[in-house]
Amino acid sequence: AQKITQTQPGMFVQEKEAVTLDCTYDTSDPSYGLFWYKQPSSGEMIFLIYQGSYDQQNATEGRYSLNFQKARKSANLVISASQLGDSAMYFCAMRATRTTDKLIFGTGTRLQVFP
Amino acid sequence: SQTIHQWPATLVQPVGSPLSLECTVEGTSNPNLYWYRQAAGRGLQLLFYSVGIGQISSEVPQNLSASRPQDRQFILSSKKLLLSDSGFYLCAWSRASGRTGELFFGEGSRLTVL
Numbered sequence: 001a002q003k004i005t006q007t008q009p010g011m012f013v014q015e016k017e018a019v020t021l022d023c024t025y026d027t028s029d030p031s032y033g034l035f036w037y038k039q040p041s042s043g044e045m046i047f048l049i050y051q052g053s054y055d056q057q058n059a060t061e062g063r064y065s066l067n068f069q070k071a072r073k074s075a076n077l078v079i080s081a082s083q084l085g086d087s088a089m090y091f092c093a094m095r096a097t098r099t100t101d102k103l104i105f106g107t108g109t110r111l112q113v114f115p
Numbered sequence: 116s117q118t119i120h121q122w123p124a125t126l127v128q129p130v131g132s133p134l135s136l137e138c139t140v141e142g143t144s145n146p147n148l149y150w151y152r153q154a155a156g157r158g159l160q161l162l163f164y165s166v167g168i169g170q171i172s173s174e175v176p177q178n179l180s181a182s183r184p185q186d187r188q189f190i191l192s193s194k195k196l197l198l199s200d201s202g203f204y205l206c207a208w209s210r211a212s213g214r215t216g217e218l219f220f221g222e223g224s225r226l227t228v229l
Contacts, residue, residue: 004158033215035217035218044220045205095216102161103216105151
């Protein structure tokens with residue numbers, strides 16, 4: 001069975017510092033995709049970054065980068081130069097089958113950025 | 116550009132009452148559609164997904180149902196709400212032929228069952 005684990009219920013980071021949000025996954029499917037979403041207090045889910053299991057390089061999108069370690073089955077999100085507006089819930093998700101776009105989500109990490 | 120809209124945004128309903136949440140997508144055709152539920156302080160649980168009109172797959176047995184009467188319309192319903200149905204409901208769509216399978220979410224509907 002596929003599973004996503006986020007072990008950090010909450011994280012604090014000072015403005016302008018970098019922070020890493022942990023995510024581990026479990027799947028027996030050789031082809032899968034990993035996603036990170038941001039959920040501000042308004043509730044909307046905002047797509048941040050995607051990593052395919054066969055992608056050779058770690059994905060980057062602006063201040064977001066995904067530290068993909070396939071052997072360890074981890075897909076940590078790194079946010080550089082944190083901003084106050086980064087305070088939100090962050091969810092890691094996985095799509096682990098070729099025939100559907102169903103995403104399995106972790107329980108999330110609440111990030112709080114302080115001045 | 117594509118947009119997704121769901122309503123109502125907030126709903127307070129008594130136990131045993133019916134439910135209807137509606138979601139529509141604009142600017143794309145034949146999307147895959149999804150209903151997720153997020154309980155307070157928890158992750159998202161997939162409830163239903165649909166790859167076409169009238170095609171609904173249920174992920175979790177429950178007293179909720181979903182229907183897709185039109186290509187870009189997805190409805191979540193219940194005949195009799197339970198207290199445990201309270202939560203934040205999110206509709207989402209993805210491109211049927213998309214490489215990554217990225218989901219695009221609606222604004223969410225917050226349901227409180229009293």
